[in-house]
Every structure is written in C-alpha cells, then in structure tokens.
Amino acid sequence: MQRVKFKQQAHTVAMGQAGTGHRSRSWWRALQGSLWFLPCLMLCASVAAAVGLVELQSTVEIDLSNRWPRLFGSGADGARGLLSAIATSMVTVAGVVFSITVVALSLAASQYSPRVLRNFMSDRPTQAVLGAFVSIFAYCLVVLRTVRGPDEGAFVPSLAVLGGIAMAFVGVILLIYFVHHVASTIQVSSILERIAGETKSAIERLFPDKLGQPADEPGGEAMREAGATANVLARTTGYLVSVDGDALLACAERRCMLVELLPQIGDFVVVDLPLFRVAPAGALDEAARQALCACVAIDRQRTVEQDAPFGLQQIVDIAMKALSPGVNDPTTAIACIDHLSALLAGMADRRVPGPCRSTKGVVYVVARGPDFHCMLSLAFDAISEHAADHVEVYERLVVGIGRIADATDGPQRRAALARQLDIVLACAGKAGLPRHRRDRFNDLCARERRRIEGYGPVAGGPGGNHRQLEDRAGALIPMGTRTTS
Numbered sequence: 471m472q473r474v475k476f477k478q479q480a481h482t483v484a485m486g487q488a489g490t491g492h493r494s495r496s497w498w499r500a501l502q503g504s505l506w507f508l509p510c511l512m513l514c515a516s517v518a519a520a521v522g523l524v525e526l527q528s529t530v531e532i533d534l535s536n537r538w539p540r541l542f543g544s545g546a547d548g549a550r551g552l553l554s555a556i557a558t559s560m561v562t563v564a565g566v567v568f569s570i571t572v573v574a575l576s577l578a579a580s581q582y583s584p585r586v587l588r589n590f591m592s593d594r595p596t597q598a599v600l601g602a603f604v605s606i607f608a609y610c611l612v613v614l615r616t617v618r619g620p621d622e623g624a625f626v627p628s629l630a631v632l633g634g635i636a637m638a639f640v641g642v643i644l645l646i647y648f649v650h651h652v653a654s655t656i657q658v659s660s661i662l663e664r665i666a667g668e669t670k671s672a673i674e675r676l677f678p679d680k681l682g683q684p685a686d687e688p689g690g691e692a693m694r695e696a697g698a699t700a701n702v703l704a705r706t707t708g709y710l711v712s713v714d715g716d717a718l719l720a721c722a723e724r725r726c727m728l729v730e731l732l733p734q735i736g737d738f739v740v741v742d743l744p745l746f747r748v749a750p751a752g753a754l755d756e757a758a759r760q761a762l763c764a765c766v767a768i769d770r771q772r773t774v775e776q777d778a779p780f781g782l783q784q785i786v787d788i789a790m791k792a793l794s795p796g797v798n799d800p801t802t803a804i805a806c807i808d809h810l811s812a813l814l815a816g817m818a819d820r821r822v823p824g825p826c827r828s829t830k831g832v833v834y835v836v837a838r839g840p841d842f843h844c845m846l847s848l849a850f851d852a853i854s855e856h857a858a859d860h861v862e863v864y865e866r867l868v869v870g871i872g873r874i875a876d877a878t879d880g881p882q883r884r885a886a887l888a889r890q891l892d893i894v895l896a897c898a899g900k901a902g903l904p905r906h907r908r909d910r911f912n913d914l915c916a917r918e919r920r921r922i923e924g925y926g927p928v929a930g931g932p933g934g935n936h937r938q939l940e941d942r943a944g945a946l947i948p949m950g951t952r953t954t955s
Contacts, residue, residue, distance in 0.1 A: 499775065503592035509601030516605035516637075520612035523630035546619040549631045553617070556638045557610035563645055564603035571596060574652050581797075582661060583787035588771070589664055593655065599648040606637045658802050662785060666809040668774045669781025670816060676778055676839070677820040700751035701744040702759050708768040710739050712776045713837065718765040719827055722834035727753040729762065730836040736777040739768055779840050782849050785810055793856045793863070800860040803853065807863070810849040811870030817842060818878035843886045846874075850890055854897040861907045864898040865914055872918040888922050891915065 501507045571590075578586050590596065613634055618625040654660055710733050722729040730747040733739055746762050748754045772780045789806035792799040822842055827835040840848075850867060857863040868891065875887050895915060903911065 499773070500769075503588065505591045505597060505600070508594070508597040509604050512598070512601030512605045513608050516609040517612055519633070520609045520630060523633050524613060524616045524627045527627040527629050546617050546624070546626050549617050549626050549628075550614060552631065553610045553614040553634055556634050557607050557614065560603050560607040560610070560638070560641060563641065564600070564607065567600055567603060567645070567648060570648070570652055571600070574656050577656055578661070582658065582791055583784060585784050585787060586661055586665070588773075589661065589668075590655070595648070595651050596655075599644050599651075602644050603641055606634075606641050609637060610634050658788065658805060662788065662805055662809050665774075665781055665784050666813060669778055669785075669813055672774050672776065672778040672781060673813065673817050673820070676776065677817060677822055698751040699747050699749045700754045702746035702748060702754070702762050703742050704739045704745040704768070705741065705763055706739075706768050707741045708739060708770050709772045710735050710737050710766060711769045711773045712767040714765045715827075715835075715837075718762070718837075719829065719835050721758070721761045721765065723829055725753050725758055727758075728834060728836070731766075731838070734838055734840065736772050736780055779845055779848055782810060782813065782845060786849060786852055789853050790856055793853070793858065793860070800857075800863050803857070803860070803863050804866045807850075807853065807866045807870050811873045814842075814846060814849060814870075815874045815877040817845065818874050818880075818883060842883055846886055846890055851893065854894045857897065857901070859901045859903065861898070861901070861903050861911060864894060864901070865911060867894045868911075868915055868918050872921045875918075875922040884922055884924070888919065891919060891922065 575587055575590055578590060613627060613630040616625065616627055616630070713731065713735060718729065718731070728749045732744055732747060739745060745766070748758070748762075774781045785806045789803040791797060792802035792806070823839070825836050825838040826833045827837065850871070853863065854867060857867070871887050871891050871894070875884055878884065898911060
C-alpha cells in the first residue's frame with residue numbers, strides 16, 4: 471500500500487515538473503519576444519565591461535599615457551568632458567530611436583493590422599539597437615564615476631575612456647543601420663515574409679503531429695467505453711496558445727483515463743468553463759486536475775508556435791485591410807494571396823493527424839486541431855468575399871488554388887480546392903466585372919479547374935475555345951447583359 475502511495479506521489483511530482491517545464495518554455499518565449507529583455511541584458515553586460523576595464527587599468531604595469539600620449543594622454547577634466555558628451559548624446563539618440571520605434575508601431579498597426587505589432591516587438595535588430603544606446607549611456611556613467619582629479623588621487627581609466635570612444639562610434643553606425651532597418655521592416659514585403667516564415671516553421675512542426683500515434687478511427691474498437699465523465703475547468707481566461715502533448719499523453723496513460731481537450735489551440739478559454747473532459751470520472755482527483763492544467767498554456771494573445779492558423783489569419787488581415795475602401799491597395803492583397811498559396815502548397819502533401827492519440831492501440835487523448843479544409847477556407851474565403859470588383863485579386867486567387875493543387879494528389883484535398891474555386895467564381899459573379907475581363911477570367915477558371923481535376927493544362931492558352939471549356943469545367947461567371955468594356 472505504501473509502495474502504491476509512493477508511486478502516486480512520484481507521478482504527481484513528475485507531472486508537476488513536466489508542467490513547470492512547459493510553463494518555463496512559454497515564459498522564456500514571452501521574454502524573448504519582449505522589447506525590454508535583451509536591452510536589459512546588454513545594459514548589465516556594459517556595466518560589467520566598464521567595471522572590468524577600470525579594474526584592468528590598475529593592473530597594467532606600463533604607463534599608457536606616457537607610451538601613447540595621443541591615445542591615452544587625456545587628463546581628468548578631458549576624460550570627464552568626453553564621457554559626459556557621449557552619455558548625453560546617447561540618451562538623446564536613445565529617445566530618438568524610441569520615437570522612431572513608436573511611430574513604426576503605430577504605422578504598422580493602422581496600415582496593416584494590430585496583430586503584427588508582436589512581430590515588431592520581437593524583432594532582434596530593434597531590441598539590439600535600443601539596448602546598445604542604453605548600454606553606452608550606462609557604461610559612460612560607470613566610468614565617469616571612477617575618474618579622479620589631482621586633488622582626489624589622480625586616476626584616469628584610459629582603457630575605459632578609450633572603450634567609451636569606440637562604443638560611441640559603434641552607436642553612430644547603429645543609428646544609421648537602424649534608420650535603414652526600420653524603413654525596410656515597415657514594408658509590406660518584409661512583414662509578409664516574416665509572418666510567412668514563422669507560419670511555415672509552425673506547419674513543419676505540427677504536421678504531422680507527433681503526439682503519440684494517431685488512431686485509425688476515432689470511433690473504432692480502440693476507443694474504450696467512456697462511461698461517466700467529469701470536467702476540468704479552466705483556471706484563467708485567455709487564448710489557448712500551446713499544449714505539452716507528451717506530458718498530457720503521459721498523464722492520461724499513467725492514470726488510465728481518456729482525456730479530451732475541448733478547445734483547439736487558438737480558441738478563447740473562459741475561466742471556470744470546461745477545459746478538459748475526463749473519463750472515467752473516478753480517475754479525476756485534485757492532483758490530476760493540476761497535472762492536466764499544467765499541460766496547457768493560456769495567454770492574453772495568440773502566438774504562431776503551435777497555432778499555424780493564426781499565421782494565416784495575420785496575412786488575411788493584411789489583405790482585408792488592403793482591400794478596404796479607405797486603402798484600396800489590391801497589389802498588397804495579391805502579395806498576401808501569393809504567400810497564403812505558398813504556405814498551403816507546403817501543407818498540401820502533409821499528413822494531418824486525427825483527433826485521437828493512442829499508445830499500444832489504446833486511445834488516451836482526444837485533441838482536435840485544424841485540418842487542410844478549414845485552413846484553406848480561412849485563407850481564401852474572406853478575401854474572396856471582399857475583393858469587390860478587383861478582378862486581378864480574383865485571378866490571383868484562382869492561380870493560387872491551382873498552385874496548391876499541383877502540390878497534392880489527394881482526391882479529398884483536390885475536391886476541397888474545387889469547392890474553393892466555386893466560391894471564388896460565385897463571389898466574382900456578384901462583382902459586375904467588365905465583359906472583356908469576365909471572358910478572360912472565365913478562361914482562366916476553366917484551365918485551373920481542369921488542372922485541379924487532373925486533366926492537365928489546356929491547349930490554346932487564354933484564347934482557346936471558351937464554350938468547350940465551359941462545358942467541361944462546369945458553370946463559370948454568367949454572361950450577363952452588361953457590355954461595359
């Protein structure tokens with residue numbers, strides 16, 4: 471009996487350590503994405519460097535001021551004036567840099583989407599430049615405190631003063647680089663490239679999912695009789711940003727219970743509402759509740775690490791902002807469609823795991839996630855509905871769907887792409903396109919439909935037999951009575 475109790479206590483400690491590790495990783499990612507963490511580290515390093523150079527000055531046996539008078543021959547007043555000038559200028563420049571950063575953040579939020587602010591805050595060059603100017607200021611203050619005149623003991627840390635001069639030149643170079651970096655970063659191509667890169671990494675990590683082995687059939691014989699169930703309530707409000715899959719599977723397996731994670735990653739969770747459903751109900755005690763809650767991380771905003779749809783959503787938001795009447799920038803929307811189609815093409819040939827996770831044929835965890843169909847709808851539905859009369863946007867949507875079709879041979883996914891093409895056609899049919907552009911768009915849609923259905927490219931190019939294509943490819947935009955050209 472004591473051995474069983476000891477095993478239960480050891481398991482509780484192990485699960486607590488796993489949950490602590492998951493929370494620590496989430497906390498570390500949040501620190502890396504903050505605007506203050508790296509500058510604080512650089513400030514501490516600069517203070518340590520200042521103290522080290524000052525102490526090194528007292529251990530150097532040669533007289534530096536006499537051997538290299540032009541380099542180290544400044545007196546106490548000259549050293550103080552120089553360090554004071556550097557410190558004052560660095561504070562001024564740091565204020566300018568902060569102002570530029572705030573302006574860039576405001577411009578990005580208003581021009582593109584508020585959700586891209588996190589990308590700017592986690593930008594390493596921006597953090598490094600801010601940290602550099604603050605560090606130079608702190609370095610000069612520490613060195614300035616150690617300078618002594620003839621009446622105070624005549625000590626001038628020449629090495630530290632020379633280090634301050636070198637850091638000042640580095641600061642000037644960093645200021646020039648920062649202006650260039652900000653001008654490049656706020657361009658839509660840079661923003662889209664960064665979001666797409668993070669989303670691509672998330673897709674490569676998540677698909678296929680390595681949380682146990684996916685069960686062949688969610689309702690097959692591997693599923694045990696659930697019996698009575700009990701709920702584990704959420705302990706905070708926010709977005710479900712990550713799940714420690716290994717810890718969750720181990721917790722369910724050791725306690726011989728079936729655990730269902732009710733929300734998907736990226737869903738909004740409300741405190742005191744069900745987060746997990748557990749069967750049998752008798753297997754759920756307070757230790758199990760704590761272990762399960764420790765396997766998930768809930769934050770006030772979504773992240774891309776385990777939430778690939780959020781990356782797509784950010785790109786869609788930028789496209790929607792570009793298509794709004796106040797902006798009217800279809801070129802930006804086309805760039806967003808290109809990145810979306812590239813991401814979905816990279817996902818098209820990947821296996822999306824089912825919701826059930828099993829070990830040795832026994833299902834222990836049910837955790838639902840996004841599939842290819844819902845990510846395809848997320849990427850293209852909203853843009854199709856808000857493209858208005860921008861025929862170039864509709865054309866790029868059709869080309870993007872064809873590009874995704876080239877990346878997969880799966881009949882279900884090609885059928886989903888065909889349905890998505892029908893949605894684009896329906897939205898374009900309501901836009902009232904000019905006749906000549908409508909004809910060209912119909913030809914494009916016919917070719918891409920044949921491409922999706924596996925017939926290959928259509929001979930004859932854009933000027934092929936339109937009626938023949940329409941018969942084989944299905945309904946296209948109706949030829950209305952409008953004759954505007």
